[in-house]
Amino acid sequence: MTARPHVLYAGLHLLDRQLVDADGMLAGKVDDLELEPDGTETDGTGPPPPLIVRSICFGHGALWRRLGSGRLGSWLEQRHDHPRERIAHLPLSRVDRIGPSIVVTARHEDLATYDTEQWVRDHVTAHIKGSTHATE
Amino acid sequence: MKKFLAVTLGILTAIGGFVDMGDLVANAQTGSRFGLSLAGVVVIGVLGIVVFAEMAGRVAAVTRRAVFDLVRERLGPRMGLINLIASFFINLLTLTAEIAGVAISVGLLISVSYVLLIPLAAFLVWLVLWRMPFEWMERFFGLLGLVLIVFVVSVFKLGPDWGDLASQATHPAVPEHESLATVAFFAIALLGAAMTPYEVFFFSSGAVEEHWSTGDLNVNRANVFIGFTLGGVLSIAIMACASLVLQPADVQVDTLPQVALPVAVAMGRVGLAVVLLGIFAATFGAALETALSAGYSVAQYFGWQWGKFVKARDAARFHVVMLGSVVVAALVGMTAVDPVKVTEYSIVLSAAALPLTYLPILIVANDPEFMGDHVNGRLANFFGSIYLVLLLVVSVAAVPLIIITKGGSG
Amino acid sequence: MRRSTLWSVVVPVVFVITGGCVTNPVGPVTTVDGYREKAAASIDVALGSVETVRLVGEAELEDKTFTSFTRQVVDDALGPMRTAEDTFETIAPPDDEARALQREVLDALVLSRRALVVMATALEEGDPNAIARAVAAIRPHADALRTLREKLGSRSP
Numbered sequence: 001m002t003a004r005p006h007v008l009y010a011g012l013h014l015l016d017r018q019l020v021d022a023d024g025m026l027a028g029k030v031d032d033l034e035l036e037p038d039g040t041e042t043d044g045t046g047p048p049p050p051l052i053v054r055s056i057c058f059g060h061g062a063l064w065r066r067l068g069s070g071r072l073g074s075w076l077e078q079r080h081d082h083p084r085e086r087i088a089h090l091p092l093s094r095v096d097r098i099g100p101s102i103v104v105t106a107r108h109e110d111l112a113t114y115d116t117e118q119w120v121r122d123h124v125t126a127h128i129k130g131s132t133h134a135t136e
Numbered sequence: 137m138k139k140f141l142a143v144t145l146g147i148l149t150a151i152g153g154f155v156d157m158g159d160l161v162a163n164a165q166t167g168s169r170f171g172l173s174l175a176g177v178v179v180i181g182v183l184g185i186v187v188f189a190e191m192a193g194r195v196a197a198v199t200r201r202a203v204f205d206l207v208r209e210r211l212g213p214r215m216g217l218i219n220l221i222a223s224f225f226i227n228l229l230t231l232t233a234e235i236a237g238v239a240i241s242v243g244l245l246i247s248v249s250y251v252l253l254i255p256l257a258a259f260l261v262w263l264v265l266w267r268m269p270f271e272w273m274e275r276f277f278g279l280l281g282l283v284l285i286v287f288v289v290s291v292f293k294l295g296p297d298w299g300d301l302a303s304q305a306t307h308p309a310v311p312e313h314e315s316l317a318t319v320a321f322f323a324i325a326l327l328g329a330a331m332t333p334y335e336v337f338f339f340s341s342g343a344v345e346e347h348w349s350t351g352d353l354n355v356n357r358a359n360v361f362i363g364f365t366l367g368g369v370l371s372i373a374i375m376a377c378a379s380l381v382l383q384p385a386d387v388q389v390d391t392l393p394q395v396a397l398p399v400a401v402a403m404g405r406v407g408l409a410v411v412l413l414g415i416f417a418a419t420f421g422a423a424l425e426t427a428l429s430a431g432y433s434v435a436q437y438f439g440w441q442w443g444k445f446v447k448a449r450d451a452a453r454f455h456v457v458m459l460g461s462v463v464v465a466a467l468v469g470m471t472a473v474d475p476v477k478v479t480e481y482s483i484v485l486s487a488a489a490l491p492l493t494y495l496p497i498l499i500v501a502n503d504p505e506f507m508g509d510h511v512n513g514r515l516a517n518f519f520g521s522i523y524l525v526l527l528l529v530v531s532v533a534a535v536p537l538i539i540i541t542k543g544g545s546g
Numbered sequence: 547m548r549r550s551t552l553w554s555v556v557v558p559v560v561f562v563i564t565g566g567c568v569t570n571p572v573g574p575v576t577t578v579d580g581y582r583e584k585a586a587a588s589i590d591v592a593l594g595s596v597e598t599v600r601l602v603g604e605a606e607l608e609d610k611t612f613t614s615f616t617r618q619v620v621d622d623a624l625g626p627m628r629t630a631e632d633t634f635e636t637i638a639p640p641d642d643e644a645r646a647l648q649r650e651v652l653d654a655l656v657l658s659r660r661a662l663v664v665m666a667t668a669l670e671e672g673d674p675n676a677i678a679r680a681v682a683a684i685r686p687h688a689d690a691l692r693t694l695r696e697k698l699g700s701r702s703p
Contacts, residue, residue: 016209016216018201018439025450029208029439063438067213100199100506108441117440121452124459130267130448247614385597386590386692391622393615397602404610 018101019058021108028113030102031062034089056095056102059088059112088112143358149278150363155370156422157237157392158230158329158483160415161476163371164395165544166322167378168388170311172304175372177323181330182368184526186360187519188494191501191512192336193356196343198510199500203340205436206506207496219492220437224430226489227334229482231426231465235261236475237419240392241412251472258466261423265458270345270444277421284414287373290402294380301376321541324534325480328487330371334429336493341432345445350510377402390476423462431458480544488534490527498524575637581644584637585651586698591630593691595623596658599665600688603681606669613669620666627662631655654694658687 019027035051088111090104097103108114166174192203199206204223208216236250238257243250264273310319348356378389381398389395396415400408428444435442435454442454469475498520501512512520538544575581602619605611635652639645661684668676 016213018205018209025446026439026441031213058439060438063213067217100201113439117453120456121449124456125449125452128266128448244612244615244618247617381601385601387594387597387601388590390594390626391619393619393622394598396615397598397605397619400605400611400615401601404608405612408611408615 013098014053014056014102017098019056019111019113020101020103021111022096022103022105023107025108027104027106027108027111028058029063030056030058031060032057032066053092055089055091057089060116061112062088143355145275145279146355146359147363147366148282149275150359151278151366151370152281152284152417153274153278153421153425154364154367155281155284155374155418156230156329156332156425157233157419157475157479158325158332158486159371160237160374160392160395160418161389161479162322162325162329162483163374164378164382164389166326167375168382168394169314170308170319170322171379171383172301172372172376173308173310174319174323174326175305175375176308177326178330178368178371178375180526181327182364182371183519184327184523185331185335186364187516187523188331188336188497189339189360189364190357191497191516191520192340193343193348193360194353194510195497195500195507196340197348197352197356198350198508199506200344200349201506202337202344202432202436203493203497203500204337204433206500208437210496210499210503216437219496220433222489222492223333223337223433226482226485227426227430227433228461228464228468229478229485230332230334231423231430231461232468232473233475233479233482234419234423234426235462235465236469236478237392238416238423239469240475241416241419244393244396245409245412245416250475251470254466254469257420257423258462258469261420261427262459262462264420264424265427265444265462266448266455270342273424274342274421277417277424280417281414281421283410284370284418286399286403286407286410286414287370287377290399290407291373291376291380293402294377294398296376296380301379304379315541317537317540318544320533321484321537321544324487324530324537325483325544327530328483328485328490328534330368331490332483332486333489333493334426334486336497337429337432338425341428341436341442345443347445353510390474392475427458427461430461431455477543481538484534484538487527488531491524491531494520494524494527575644576640578641578644578647581637581639581647582698584634585647586695588630588634588651588655589691589695589698591626592655592658593688593695595627595662596684596688596691598623599662600681600684603665603677603684607674607678607681613672617666617669620662620669624659624662624666627655627659631659651694654687654690658691661687 014030014033017030019030021027033053034055034057036054037049038052039049087106090106090111094105095102096105104111109118163178195206196202204220207219211219235254235257238261239250239253242248242257243253268276310316343352343356374395377398378395381401382389382394387394392415396408396411399411403410431454432442434440434457435451440453441451443451448455468478498512498517500506501520502517504511575584599620602611602616606613606616631652634648634655637648639648661680665677665680665684668680
């Protein structure tokens with residue numbers, strides 16, 4: 001990854017990229033992007049202001065909604081709105097590095113994509129012996 | 137010296153791990169019906185998988201990411217999802233066939249009905265997936281599978297007319313009572329058996345599991361070029377055995393024991409025991425690989441943590457997907473569905489799905505942003521493109537041929 | 547891709563696959579040629595089973611296999627044999643010529659199957675003489691089936 005700045009195309013370089021947390025653990029994919037106008041002044045007659053990326057979104061709700069299943073997507077997303085639940089968006093400021101993977105300054109357990117992992121871990125694999133060993 | 141041993145080990149593992157239920161069935165059936173006429177198709181298939189496995193391995197070593205991981209990125213989530221659903225379904229079919237193969241080979245050795253052994257086979261497969269380290273698992277079953285060389289030895293022992301065999305292989309002819317559609321069907325089956333998609337998912341994810349880096353590229357090439365090619369020789373030997381023993385007797389292969397029969401005829405009890413052991417190792421290894429591929433593809437699409445190189449509790453969903461696949465495959469197998477028919481469907485459908493698998497590999501291997509200096513050279517792209525065209529043709533023809541030839545039984 | 551598009555791909559594919567599974571060997575036959583084709587198909591299945599048993603039986607006599615393997619192979623061969631016989635029996639011959647053919651083919655099928663059953667029994671009992679006799683008895687049936695098939699012409703496409 002070179003240091004000189006170059007234009008990133010959000011669709012190409014951000015969407016569907018692998019999210020990696022600060023410890024190198026995989027944390028899902030960038031399922032969607034939140035866009036907002038970039039704040040340039042318009043007088044309402046010319047072209048609309050360009051959109052910039054406000055935050056990256058992830059989690060199954062975001063993915064299904066993007067794939068076109070609005071109802072399923074919304075239902076899944078609502079399950080994350082509980083204050084105790086995990087984050088489903090991260091502002092760009094929390095993005096450490098953009099490359100083949102998107103490295104973020106968060107722990108993978110805190111992100112929405114970990115929900116199902118936790119559930120499966122607690123309800124299935126915890127009951128099978130040997131889950132605390134890495135077979136390596 | 138150590139490096140040499142490591143390379144040799146890798147090659148031997150690749151040879152032994154090449155054959156699976158699909159290869160056993162497809163090559164034996166083709167041999168019993170068409171002699172060696174379709175041997176050329178095996179060569180084409182082996183060349184194809186060599187080209188794409190090298191690419192997939194290179195991608196994994198350079199980007200430290202596996203193929204399916206990148207499918208969603210390069211093709212988008214919708215195409216990626218279609219790819220996932222199709223691959224997953226075909227994978228399940230294949231896994232069902234492989235687990236049945238394990239049960240059948242053990243059943244023949246200990247004289248128990250294979251349906252009763254399926255739960256045990258499935259449990260053992262899962263246990264190995266849960267506990268055995270990745271490299272151990274690969275090495276053990278790969279090397280054990282090497283005993284399938286007994287097919288090659290059997291060909292020699294049967295004392296064939298080599299000139300006749302050679303002319304069959306180089307001058308493919310459609311027997312007068314067979315239709316062109318049937319020949320095309322079997323050619324596609326052979327291609328699907330040689331170029332199985334799960335092989336590539338597994339191979340590239342395995343490269344990440346074993347932490348390959350750019351320094352391992354040459355080892356990768358050796359494994360693939362030499363290992364898979366010699367694995368292809370095993371496939372042709374299976375075909376030759378069937379053509380030498382079964383074809384003259386007008387026997388068509390529709391059970392797994394018939395595949396082993398020529399070895400018994402050629403080499404007696406010892407040969408039979410060895411080939412059954414080899415079939416056990418090959419199908420067990422393939423069951424492991426298909427189950428892992430199921431886990432890899434689902435986890436990599438959604439971006440979940442995957443791999444045997446992390447603690448199971450840190451990749452719970454990955455392991456549960458594999459567990460679920462093994463359970464479903466076992467349940468289907470226990471309905472006493474015909475394992476050979478399931479195998480046939482799995483390889484022909486695999487052939488139909490090959491473009492879905494190989495196109496992303498070709499795209500990523502050409503992407504300088506991912507690959508840096510290791511992008512595809514002209515040779516890789518030349519072969520890659522030709523194969524993609526071939527695979528598209530095969531893909532379009534596969535399903536209609538299933539109908540026309542009534543699943544090959546016509 | 548919309549869900550409806552996805553389904554419009556999946557459903558036909560499922561139909562196609564299940565359609566491929568159904569071969570309908572008992573479809574109505576109206577011509578003698580069509581009947582001959584069905585007969586030839588049944589003979590092919592029978593010949594494959596009989597020859598498989600002959601091969602494994604000869605190997606058994608030469609101590610080249612395990613009895614458990616031989617028994618499994620014979621068991622596996624009996625299944626398609628029975629199915630071929632049962633299926634062919636239910637196809638109505640369209641005319642007298644076909645009726646005569648039916649008799650000839652069914653006789654060959656039934657006799658071959660009986661020879662296979664004798665083989666299976668001999669293996670159960672484990673008597674080497676009985677096995678040798680059973681194998682010897684199978685060879686003429688294989689020849690008979692071959693002759694019959696040649697008479698019927700080429701294999702069905």
